[in-house]
Amino acid sequence: MDDRLRQVTREWTLAQPAVAAFLTAVVRDFRERDDILQEVAVAVLESFDRYDPARPFIPWAMGIARNRVGVWLRGRKRERVRFDSDAVEGLAVAFAEIPAAEYRRLDRLAECVARLEGRARELCRLRYVDDLKPAAIAARLGMQANSVAKALERLRARLRACIEGEAEPA
Amino acid sequence: MSDARLPDDLDALVEGWLDGTLDAAEERRLGRRVARDPDAALRMARGVLVHDRLRDLLRVEAADAGEGRVLPAPPVAARKRSLSWLALPALAAVALLCVMVAFRPEPATAAAALDRLARVSGVGDRTYAVRVVDHGPGGPRVVASEAGGRKPGVDGARLSVRGADRFVLVRTFGDGTRHVDGSDGSVGWSVPPTGRVHVSRDAARYRRGVPGEGVDIPFIALPENLLRLRRGYRLTLEGTAADGSRVLVAERDDRRRRGPARVAIRFDAGGTPLSIAIDGLDADDAVGAADAGPRSVVLELESRDDLGPSFFDHASHHAPDRPLHWE
Structure with missing residues (x-):
C-alpha cells in the first residue's frame, strides 16, 4: 500500500461515520444511502490530489457528499422532495461539527444492542435488518403502525441513553 | 402522524x-x-x-x-x-478505494464499463466540442443575435464540465457574440452578450435550456445520467481500437423509458469519455418541430486541462460592472 492510499484510507475511515450519517439524514433509504456512500468514497479517492492537508478532511469530504446528494435530489425533481439545498447544507455543516468523541461513543452501541431482549430485539431486526417501515412491521406483529413508530422512537432513545451511560436498555 | x-x-x-x-x-x-x-x-x-x-x-x-x-x-x-x-x-x-488504486482492469462487461465511465466522468475538468449531426425537423437553429430574445443553438458550442454539477456552456450567435450558461455547483447563472446577468440558487436552472436536458441525456451531469442507461437500455461493449479506446453502445429497448434512442461512448484506457454520440433526442418529448431541437449530437473531448478555481463562477464570464438579477 503506497503512502497516498494509506493516507486517503486513514482519512476516509475517520470521516466515513459522519458522511454516512449525513447521507442517511437526507436520503433515508439505506440502500440508496449505500450506493451514494460508495460513489462518495470513489470521488474522495479520485479527488484526493486536490485535498489540502492543512485543512480538516471531514468538511472536505462532506462537500463531496453534498454534491452527490445534490445530484441525487435533482434526479428526484418529479418526486416530492422536502429538503431544499439550504437544509442539505445545514445538515452537512452540522454533521461536520459534531466532535469526533461523539462518533466514537457510538462504538458502545453494540454492547447496548446486545442487552436488548424480546420485543425490542424483534423490532430492531425488522426495522434495521429487514429494512421494514413501521406500517410493514405493524402488519407482521399485529400492532398499530403508530404504536410501532412510538416503540422505535422509545427504543432509540433508550439506546442513546445507554451510549451516554445514563441508563441500561431493558 | x-x-x-x-x-x-x-x-x-x-x-x-x-x-x-x-x-x-x-x-x-x-x-x-x-x-x-x-x-x-x-x-x-x-x-x-x-x-x-x-x-x-x-x-x-x-x-x-x-x-x-x-x-x-x-x-x-x-x-x-x-x-x-x-x-x-x-x-x-474502504475496500473499494484499495481495489481502485491497486487495480484498474479493463472492464469485462458493458455494465462494468458503464459503471466505470460514470465514476471517471465525474473526475477532473473536461471540455467538449458540441456538434449537431442531425438538426431534426426544425432544421438548423441559427440565431443571428440576442436581439430576438432567443438563445443560439448548440451546434459549435463548447461544454466544460467539472464533477457532477459544474458546467459552462458557451454558445455563439451569428454575429459572433456569446451566450454563456453555467453553474458553479451551488449557483446557476446565465450571461447574455449584454444586459443583466441572471443568477439563481437553483444550480440546475440554466441547464433546462440546453437541448436534450429534457430527455435526460448525458450532456452535463455525466455520472448521474450515464447510470440511467443501466435500465431500459441494451448495453454493448465493442472491441479495443488501435489507440486503446473502446466504444460502449447503449440502445434503448424499453420505449416506456424517457431518453435518447442510442448513445455511443468512446472512452480511453483510463475510462475518460473521448466522445459521446447521442441519437434519437427527439424520440419522446418533441412538442413540435420548432421545439424539437437537434435529433443527433456528438460531444468530442477537446481538453482535460484544469480550468482553474474560478472558471465555473459567473464572474469569470462577464465584466465586473454587469448588474446581477437573482431569479
Missing part, C-alpha cells in the same frame, strides 16, 4: 422523518427548520446518529451470523468495539 404534533417537537419530527411516518406538511416543516436554524440542524444530526449506526451494526451482526433473519447472540464486546463502526458500507467503501 397527527396534525396535533407540536411545532416545536423537533425530536419527534426527526424520528418520524427517519421512519417515514411524517405527512408532507410535517416533512416540509422539518426541512424549513433545519434550513433556517443551525441548532435544529445539529439536533437533527445527533438524532440521526444512532439510527444510522444501528442499521450498519445489525446488518454486520446478521452477516456474521450467516443469515439475515435473526439477530445473533450478544457479541463479544471487545471484538465488536474494534469493528462496529466500520460497518459493511464502510468496509466496502
